[in-house]
Amino acid sequence: MGIDLIYIAAGLVLLFAGGEGLVRGSVAIAERAGLSKMVIGLTIVGFGTSAPELLVSLKAAFSGSPEIALGNVVGSNIANILLIIGAGALIMPIAGWDRSAVREALVAALVAFALYGLLKGAFLDRLEGALLLAVLAVYLGATFWMEKRSRDTQMFEHETEGFEGPGITRTSVAAIFVVGGILALVVGANLLVSGAGSIAKAFGVSDAVIGLSLVAIGTSLPELATSISAALKKQSDVVIGNVIGSNIFNVLAILGITSAIVPIEVSERFQGFDMVFMLLLSCGLAVILFAVKRIGRVAGFLFIAGYAVYIGYLFQSGAIS
Numbered sequence: 161m162g163i164d165l166i167y168i169a170a171g172l173v174l175l176f177a178g179g180e181g182l183v184r185g186s187v188a189i190a191e192r193a194g195l196s197k198m199v200i201g202l203t204i205v206g207f208g209t210s211a212p213e214l215l216v217s218l219k220a221a222f223s224g225s226p227e228i229a230l231g232n233v234v235g236s237n238i239a240n241i242l243l244i245i246g247a248g249a250l251i252m253p254i255a256g257w258d259r260s261a262v263r264e265a266l267v268a269a270l271v272a273f274a275l276y277g278l279l280k281g282a283f284l285d286r287l288e289g290a291l292l293l294a295v296l297a298v299y300l301g302a303t304f305w306m307e308k309r310s311r312d313t314q315m316f317e318h319e320t321e322g323f324e325g326p327g328i329t330r331t332s333v334a335a336i337f338v339v340g341g342i343l344a345l346v347v348g349a350n351l352l353v354s355g356a357g358s359i360a361k362a363f364g365v366s367d368a369v370i371g372l373s374l375v376a377i378g379t380s381l382p383e384l385a386t387s388i389s390a391a392l393k394k395q396s397d398v399v400i401g402n403v404i405g406s407n408i409f410n411v412l413a414i415l416g417i418t419s420a421i422v423p424i425e426v427s428e429r430f431q432g433f434d435m436v437f438m439l440l441l442s443c444g445l446a447v448i449l450f451a452v453k454r455i456g457r458v459a460g461f462l463f464i465a466g467y468a469v470y471i472g473y474l475f476q477s478g479a480i481s
Contacts, residue, residue, distance in 0.1 A: 231371020
């Protein structure tokens with residue numbers, strides 16, 4: 161078991177470092193190519209911060225561990241709402257988010273409803289994966305059009321600024337960051353999936369529980385780091401936008417790409433409580449952003465406490481009989 165824990169720790173480090181390197185290098189190259197901050201934030205940052213989820217889900221699907229592939233996405237979306245928003249609110253109360261955040265939260269809720277329907281089948285097949293990717297393309301086009309028309313919306317520009325830095329001054333260095341980031345993601349995904357699968361067997365819990373908890377938290381580290389940094393800078397729109405954008409990308413891009421390449425078997429676990437819980441949280445976040453103007457430290461504590469209770473429930477309910 162010791163070697164499996166080392167695999168998991170090394171995998172998490174490589175996934176975090178790889179995601180950071182890929183996004184920062186890609187942002188630097190895109191800026192030198194003359195792309196706007198809005199386009200970079202909407203596409204490159206969105207895809208880049210979800211790269212750990214993509215590599216892990218692909219590795220799990222190819223390795224015959226569909227529960228880890230699905231659990232990674234569903235668990236990441238749950239962690240994004242409860243853990244990441246909770247942590248951001250504890251550091252600095254979240255307030256003054258842009259009105260577009262409500263619109264994006266509604267899209268995330270609709271995407272969660274769509275996934276809930278798709279997981280009622282025995283498989284998430286290639287056709288459904290292609291459908292998710294088509295919806296993603298429509299979403300990106302529509303969002304770009306609406307953001308371009310709304311001059312007072314800066315959510316995606318602020319997300320880009322979080323990955324800018326004076327350290328990458330040459331395109332060749334940026335390219336090294338991108339290539340190195342991809343390699344780190346591939347190796348990290350292999351180590352994490354291998355170690356997590358072995359730990360699941362050793363502790364007598366299902367792959368689904370490991371995917372929903374350990375793997376999901378690990379692949380959400382880029383989002384967590386981004387949100388903590390944004391909270392310290394009092395950029396509430398980045399904290400909210402980071403979570404909502406990640407949740408949309410996880411379903412449409414990560415599951416879309418993965419199932420389009422290799423169909424994912426859907427276990428009964430994902431036709432019950434966990435998917436319903438993710439759906440309720442997605443709808444609840446949209447209601448909160450519409451109805452209130454501030455998420456304070458007390459609410460942040462309750463979010464994190466709720467996540468701790470959920471993790472406890474996972475391990476209590478997920479033992480293999």
